[in-house]
Amino acid sequence: MKSSTFILLCIFSFSLVHGQWIKEKGSGYSKISGWSLLADEHFTDQGKIDPNATRGLFISSIYLQYGLSKNVNFIAYLPLWVKNYQYAQISKTNGNTYEPRQVFNGLGDINLGMEYGLKTSGKWVLSSTLTLGLPSGKAVAGSDGSFQTGDGEFNQLIQLNAGSGFSIGGQNLYLKSYLGLNNRTKGFSDEVHTYFETGSQFLENNLLILGRLHWTKPLYNGTLDASNSNGTIFANNIESLVIGFETAINLGEQWGLSVAITHPISGKVIYRAQSYSGGIFFNF
Amino acid sequence: MRPKFILLLGALIPVFFSCNGVDFIDDYVPPSIRITTQITTLTLGSSVALEASYFNNVGVHIQAKTIEWKSLHPEIIQINAEGTASPLQEGQAELIAQTTTEEGDVVLDTILITVVSNVVFENEDEVPIDHDIEGGMQNSSVSPTLRILNSIIEISANTSYQLEIFYQDENGVESHPETLLWTSSDQTVIDVNEKGTLTAIGSGTATITVSLATSNTLLFAQNFITVTVPELETVTSFSGNLVTKSGYTLEGGFTLSITETGLQLSLGEDYKASTTLPGLYVYLSNNNNTTSQAYEIGPVKVFTGSHSYDLPSSIGLMDYQYILYWCKPFNVKVGEAKIYD
Numbered sequence: 001m002k003s004s005t006f007i008l009l010c011i012f013s014f015s016l017v018h019g020q021w022i023k024e025k026g027s028g029y030s031k032i033s034g035w036s037l038l039a040d041e042h043f044t045d046q047g048k049i050d051p052n053a054t055r056g057l058f059i060s061s062i063y064l065q066y067g068l069s070k071n072v073n074f075i076a077y078l079p080l081w082v083k084n085y086q087y088a089q090i091s092k093t094n095g096n097t098y099e100p101r102q103v104f105n106g107l108g109d110i111n112l113g114m115e116y117g118l119k120t121s122g123k124w125v126l127s128s129t130l131t132l133g134l135p136s137g138k139a140v141a142g143s144d145g146s147f148q149t150g151d152g153e154f155n156q157l158i159q160l161n162a163g164s165g166f167s168i169g170g171q172n173l174y175l176k177s178y179l180g181l182n183n184r185t186k187g188f189s190d191e192v193h194t195y196f197e198t199g200s201q202f203l204e205n206n207l208l209i210l211g212r213l214h215w216t217k218p219l220y221n222g223t224l225d226a227s228n229s230n231g232t233i234f235a236n237n238i239e240s241l242v243i244g245f246e247t248a249i250n251l252g253e254q255w256g257l258s259v260a261i262t263h264p265i266s267g268k269v270i271y272r273a274q275s276y277s278g279g280i281f282f283n284f
Numbered sequence: 285m286r287p288k289f290i291l292l293l294g295a296l297i298p299v300f301f302s303c304n305g306v307d308f309i310d311d312y313v314p315p316s317i318r319i320t321t322q323i324t325t326l327t328l329g330s331s332v333a334l335e336a337s338y339f340n341n342v343g344v345h346i347q348a349k350t351i352e353w354k355s356l357h358p359e360i361i362q363i364n365a366e367g368t369a370s371p372l373q374e375g376q377a378e379l380i381a382q383t384t385t386e387e388g389d390v391v392l393d394t395i396l397i398t399v400v401s402n403v404v405f406e407n408e409d410e411v412p413i414d415h416d417i418e419g420g421m422q423n424s425s426v427s428p429t430l431r432i433l434n435s436i437i438e439i440s441a442n443t444s445y446q447l448e449i450f451y452q453d454e455n456g457v458e459s460h461p462e463t464l465l466w467t468s469s470d471q472t473v474i475d476v477n478e479k480g481t482l483t484a485i486g487s488g489t490a491t492i493t494v495s496l497a498t499s500n501t502l503l504f505a506q507n508f509i510t511v512t513v514p515e516l517e518t519v520t521s522f523s524g525n526l527v528t529k530s531g532y533t534l535e536g537g538f539t540l541s542i543t544e545t546g547l548q549l550s551l552g553e554d555y556k557a558s559t560t561l562p563g564l565y566v567y568l569s570n571n572n573n574t575t576s577q578a579y580e581i582g583p584v585k586v587f588t589g590s591h592s593y594d595l596p597s598s599i600g601l602m603d604y605q606y607i608l609y610w611c612k613p614f615n616v617k618v619g620e621a622k623i624y625d
Contacts, residue, residue, distance in 0.1 A: 040307070042614075045560035048531025053615035054307050089615060091576070092308040093342050098576040099615070101304060146562060146613030225559035237560065269560055 021163065022117040022127055023067035031063040031258070033279025039271035045237070047268050053099075054087040055271070059108060071117040075131065079108025082137065082149035104147035109137040115161070129159040129178070153186040157193070173200040187224030188236050192217045199246075206250040208258075214242045240267035248281065255282045307615075311574040313343050315385040317351065319395045320602040322519035326361065326371045328402040329443025332516065334367040336381035336393060337603075343571030345603075354380040360399055371399035402484075403445050404438035428454045430496050430503035439474070439484045441513045447480040449494055449505070465495045473511050484511045519601065526551075526609065526621045532558040534609050534619035546597035549581065549607070550590070557587045563613040566593070568604035572620050575610050584609070 023029060040054040061079040068074050082105070089099035113131035120127075137150020163176035180193035194217075199210025218237045225236065243265055248258035259278045264270055321334045338349035353363045357377035363369045369379060377399065382392035433448040447466075452458050466476045473488035480494065488511055495504035521541035528534040536555025541548055549566075557564065569578035581593050602624070609618040 038305075044531030045558055046531050046533075050531045050616060052611075054305060055614065056305075087305040087307045089576075090306050090308050091342060091574075092310050093312045096342075096576075098309060098574065144563060144613045 021125060022071065022115060022120055023065055023073050025067045025069050028064065028066035028284050029281065030065070030284070031279045031281040033061055033063065033258075033277055035059045035061065035275060035277040037271060037273055037275040039273035041272040043240075043264070043267040043270050043272050045268055047239075047266060049272055052271075053089060056083075056085045056087075058083040058085075061108070065115075071120065073115040073117075075111075075113040075115055075129070077111040079110065079137070079149075082106055082108040084141065084147040084149055086147070102142055102147065104138070104142040104149070106138045106141060106149040107136050109150035110134045113157075124162060124164045126163075127161045129157075129161060129180075131157040131159070133157065133182075151188070153184055153188055155182055155184040155188075157182040159193070171200055173198055184222065187222050189218040189220050189222030189224075191238070192219065203249075206256075208246075208248040210246050212244045212246070212262075214240070214244070216240045216242075236269070238267070238269050240270050241265045242267075254284060255280060257281075309574050309576075309615075311342050311571055311576070313339075313341060313571045313573065315339060315341050315387070315389070315391050317381055317383050317391045317393045318602060318605075319379075319381050319393045320600060322395070322602060323397060323516055324519075325398045325400050325517045326369065327400055327440045327443060327514055328371050328374065329440065329445075330402070331368055331370040334363070334369055334379065334381070334395070336367065338383050338391075339570050340386065342574070342577065343569065344577050345570065349383050351381050351383050354382070356380065361397060369397070371397075374399050374401055402440040402443035403436040406435070406437050428452060428498060428501055428503060430494065430505050432494065432505045432507050435507040436509055438510045438512055439482065441484045441486055441511050443484055445482045445484075447476075447482060447492065447494070447507065449480065451496065451503075453498070454501075461496055463496060465497075467493050467495075469493070474509060482509070487511050487513050522601070522623045524621050524623065526555070526607065526619055528619040530616060530618045532561060532618050534558065538607060538621055540601065540607075540623055542601055543594075545594065547595040547599050547601060548592050549595060550592040551586075553590045555586075555589060555591070557584060557609065558618070559587045561611045561616075561618065563611055564618060565610050565612045567608040567610060568595075568599070568623075569606045569608050570604055572606045572608060572622075573617075575608060575612070578608060579604065583612075 036058045038054065038056040040051060041049055042052050044050050059079050060081045061077060064076045066074045083103065085103040086101065088097060088101040090097055111131050111133050113129055115127050115129040118126040118128055133155040135150055135152050135154055137148065139148050139150055139152025141147045141149060157180050159178040159180035161176065161178040163174065165172060165174045167173065175198045178195045182191040182193060184190055194215040197210055197212040199208055201208050217239055220237060222236055242262050244260060244262035246258060246260035248256055250256040257280055262275045264272055317336055317338045319334060319336045323332060326332060336351050338346050338351065340346050353365065353367045355361050355363045355377055360373055360375040361369050361371050361377035361379065363379055377397055379395050379397060380392050382390055384390055429452045431450045433450050436445065439445055449464065451461055466478060466480050468474050468476045468490050470488060470490040473485055473490040474492060475483045475485060476492055482492065490509055492507045492509060493504055495502065521539055523537065523539045526534050526536050526538060534557050537552035539550045564584040566581045566584055567575050567578035568581065569575060571577060579599065605623055607621040607623060611618055
């Protein structure tokens, strides 16, 4: 049900706003953000919707993209504080507490990556990204092990990114997309990621509004399931189709705010709930 | 920039700490009383102490609850305030256990018991009037007769039976002499008193002899009887099917049965459960809406095919009404099976 991979990818996508193109050497983009999800439903392994105890996640993170050279960017996503919690479970009949509120705080899974500009000028720009998912979070946490802040595996996501600008009725828009393959370890299934994003700037380029669609599809080649993991399994064979919207506004020459919302349209083994995020970004 | 920045960071703090919500679990179940001594027959001359349990509106067993017992057919079975049922004659009787809930409602459970005879006649279709009779005469010119009218071939242990005799003297006059002598060949099996009342003690065989000495004759009659220890006919297992109550796969038949060492929950070959759930557990419960008062059997480690769980002897066959499959970490009901109605 809980899918740290899904969560982190949502955050990662959110963090990429304004970072869609290769940064020049010595320049960069960073964002300090908070991301929140509260779910009392989830998609089952058959894509059906079932209730669950209300669980929440709040992640405060730092995203950084920095131009190491003309064509190479360093990327880091640092979920410095992950708060995984569950509501208290109270009897509606007599008010007795069945389960007290539970909270686990910890570091999340860190992503480190390098992006290489394959084609940095022209109508279409192309780049490739290799992101390493480090198991810095806790894969077993809380009273029953389910308050995890990471999936405990080292994964490598390789992406081919494409972006282009175009105009409709005099309004400039952009489109960017990527196709990625996430190689997961420790028995988790590998995943294919498909991502589309389009947006446009308003108010003399001080306001950005965008929409995105992110499809994650497992290859079902993992061996991990409850029958071979002592009855416990998290975040394997996750499937999701997530739509999201975001707006970012420049409040200074080098900084601004952004807020975003995402909603899973369909999925398997993920929460069914909107996630909300907000952050402060800096260009330097 | 700095005041705005601090303001924004401050705005994030309430979000970060907003995790103090509550899930209210809809755990109401109708209060119920359950007769847990599931017998179907009683033997005349015996008695049994019935037991019943009361479960409140969240399925908790309230042990201190006062339970009233009634018989709807007191001419067949009498029952006292403690729940001890005593059969009086053959037939069927419905017994009731009832109590009053905390809300003032009366809840009851019933049990239908068939009372069977404690003796077996040689030929059930005929009224025995002359069995195992060996009338003896010595030096008599007429034929006085001594017979046992209702001889039997079998009697249940710990029950009693009254033998009746027929006596006709040498003048052809019927009477009931006071000088009859009743004896048993094995008093550890059957005891008999001076009135011809048998008391079956333990399993085995014994010959009951009744004799009468007249002025010139010694008459006697005998009845060869086997004493058996009837097993109380009780329910020893329940079977049914698991049914998914979620979007996850859960199916298959189950049997909950009494074994020599306790209870055993067996799942059949057709059992199948989803392997994608984190922390799937199996429980016994009296509330199918929560596992809070349930007995946790343990984590599910077999997801297809037959297997079983051995349960401690402290758990009775009727202590729980449901088998629950539950995703423990996320408090998700996966499926259930009703053990009995």
